[in-house]
Amino acid sequence: MPHEKTYIMLKPDAVKRRLIGEIVSRIEKKGYHITQAKLMTLDKTVIAEHYAHLVDKPFYPKLEAFMTSGPVFGMVVEGENAIAGMRQMMGPTNVFEASPGTIRGDYATNVTENVIHGSDSAENATIEIKRFFG
Ligand code: IDP
Ligand code: MG
Numbered sequence: 379m380p381h382e383k384t385y386i387m388l389k390p391d392a393v394k395r396r397l398i399g400e401i402v403s404r405i406e407k408k409g410y411h412i413t414q415a416k417l418m419t420l421d422k423t424v425i426a427e428h429y430a431h432l433v434d435k436p437f438y439p440k441l442e443a444f445m446t447s448g449p450v451f452g453m454v455v456e457g458e459n460a461i462a463g464m465r466q467m468m469g470p471t472n473v474f475e476a477s478p479g480t481i482r483g484d485y486a487t488n489v490t491e492n493v494i495h496g497s498d499s500a501e502n503a504t505i506e507i508k509r510f511f512g
Pocket of ligand 1: 437495
């Protein structure tokens with residue numbers, strides 16, 4: 379399995395609910411390394427870039443308001459097969475399909491406010507790490 383870097387972001391709901399420690403702990407216990415991390419408050423411009431595939435969706439205004447509502451905790455997470463491995467730990471986008479044991483399955487009850495973002499491909503991981511860590 380390839381050694382990969384992925385961009386993981388704990389969304390404003392996770393930060394407000396003081397779940398940073400608990401989720402970071404799960405990522406570390408899995409065996410991944412957190413090699414960069416920071417709290418940041420995102421503006422509408424960067425959210426529109428990050429969610430460019432969703433800007434035309436009817437729920438986008440709600441997503442934009444949510445993602446700019448407070449600080450997020452961005453991380454670079456590294457390890458073997460880290461991109462797909464983190465997506466598996468996160469659970470699916472739709473929280474109602476997320477099994478207990480996944481991060482979304484354990485902590486989220488809302489489709490928009492679903493606690494965590496993770497890159498979905500190697501190409502996007504590179505773009506997102508550059509976007510948020512330069
Ligand atoms: P992902 O976060 O699992 O990669 P994406 O399709 O990239 O899923 O969607 C980005 C984010 O947009 C989701 O995590 C969620 O916060 C929000 N979102 C996606 N689909 C919906 C929807 O149908 N209704 C409301 N919010 C949505
Ligand atoms: Mg996505």
